[in-house]
Amino acid sequence: MPARALRLETILVPTDFSAPAGLALRSAVQLAGAGGARVLLLHVFDDSDYIVGTALGIGSQLTAMAELRDHNLAAAEKRLEALAETARQGGCEVEAVFTVGSPAAEIVRLAAQRSVDLIALSTHGRTGWRRLILGSVAEQVVREAPCGVLAVHAHPDASVVPAAADAQGLAAAPLQLRHILVATDFSPQAEAARHWAEELARAAGAGLSLLHVLAPTSALPGDPSFGLAGPEIEQAWRTVRDGAHARLRELGRSCAEHGLNAEAWVLHGSPAEKIAEAAHNWRCDLIVLATRGSGGWGQLLLGSTAERVVRFATCPVLVVRPKAPPMNS
Numbered sequence: 001m002p003a004r005a006l007r008l009e010t011i012l013v014p015t016d017f018s019a020p021a022g023l024a025l026r027s028a029v030q031l032a033g034a035g036g037a038r039v040l041l042l043h044v045f046d047d048s049d050y051i052v053g054t055a056l057g058i059g060s061q062l063t064a065m066a067e068l069r070d071h072n073l074a075a076a077e078k079r080l081e082a083l084a085e086t087a088r089q090g091g092c093e094v095e096a097v098f099t100v101g102s103p104a105a106e107i108v109r110l111a112a113q114r115s116v117d118l119i120a121l122s123t124h125g126r127t128g129w130r131r132l133i134l135g136s137v138a139e140q141v142v143r144e145a146p147c148g149v150l151a152v153h154a155h156p157d158a159s160v161v162p163a164a165a166d167a168q169g170l171a172a173a174p175l176q177l178r179h180i181l182v183a184t185d186f187s188p189q190a191e192a193a194r195h196w197a198e199e200l201a202r203a204a205g206a207g208l209s210l211l212h213v214l215a216p217t218s219a220l221p222g223d224p225s226f227g228l229a230g231p232e233i234e235q236a237w238r239t240v241r242d243g244a245h246a247r248l249r250e251l252g253r254s255c256a257e258h259g260l261n262a263e264a265w266v267l268h269g270s271p272a273e274k275i276a277e278a279a280h281n282w283r284c285d286l287i288v289l290a291t292r293g294s295g296g297w298g299q300l301l302l303g304s305t306a307e308r309v310v311r312f313a314t315c316p317v318l319v320v321r322p323k324a325p326p327m328n329s
Helices: 019-035 048-056 060-089 103-113 137-144 167-171 188-204 231-257 271-281 305-312
Strands: 010-014 038-045 093-100 118-122 148-152 179-183 207-214 262-268 286-290 317-320
Touching (some): 010 103, 019 038, 019 118, 038 103, 137 148, 179 188, 179 271, 188 207, 188 317, 207 231, 207 271, 231 262, 271 286, 286 305
Parallel strands (some): 179 286, 286 317
Antiparallel strands (some): 148 317
16 A cells, blocks of 8 residues: 555654554555655653643652653653664664654644644553553544544554564555545545545545445435425435435546446445444445545534544544645545
8 A cells, every 4th residue: 555645754653662563663664665755753741641640749749650650651762762763673764753742742743833734643551651542642633633634543463562673563564455435425535535545545446335325314305394394304315325326436537537346325324323334234344435525414523433443443544634635645
């Protein structure tokens, strides 16, 4: 899956040294190695517990807490550099970055400061950042990041944290793309996400499934406030549904013209749940969607559908920001 198709120059990988974070690092090394991108390997030392402990402690307890903090901080810095060296042996340029503070805030701050093209992170961790759990740090980063986010979910293959000597394991390719699901509401932002997906599919020889979800609020003509009832509501829904099918078929033809194999589907229900459910049922290897849409799904908004897809999905999710890196022509 060549990263050059997405013109990725810098990939930020937060790590708490857990196995799921190791899987995100493997994905980033795969992308960086394929396209010549550099990796910023970040560990944020969250010392909030030590601050609370110091506030509550007295005398010798304060000294012990300070010593414990300093010891753990030094150990984390050493561990980060060892992991960075392992990634370097995997064949890509890696810079280790160590900061102290709130994990999500530091991830977003560094991504903006260093003009990062993509953040690759796991959806939960078992050690280090106790807040790096599904529904917390990952979703906050999706909501606030200035760039695209690849959220990688743990699976049985991620049961071991990469060791310092396991460069070959880090270089292994966890992103085996055979089937990519593209969620669209036909907005310009969703179109940008589709272009990302098409580039990935073209590079990997993967198939595409184009999905539009008719949310309960999607077909406004069927809302009782429009004064429609009975057969009129049914007709309104059919009109909206048929229109979505027609637009998806048009997108499918465009994909075919570019040598891609694409299927088109229209489902009805909650967008986030239906996207995650479809990806699972169709055994998709990646979900691609935008963080903000201006039409179709009223829920495809920053802080809503994208975060919930990250929460529910069982496969990696690529969340594309409106200002995504340009595609190759």
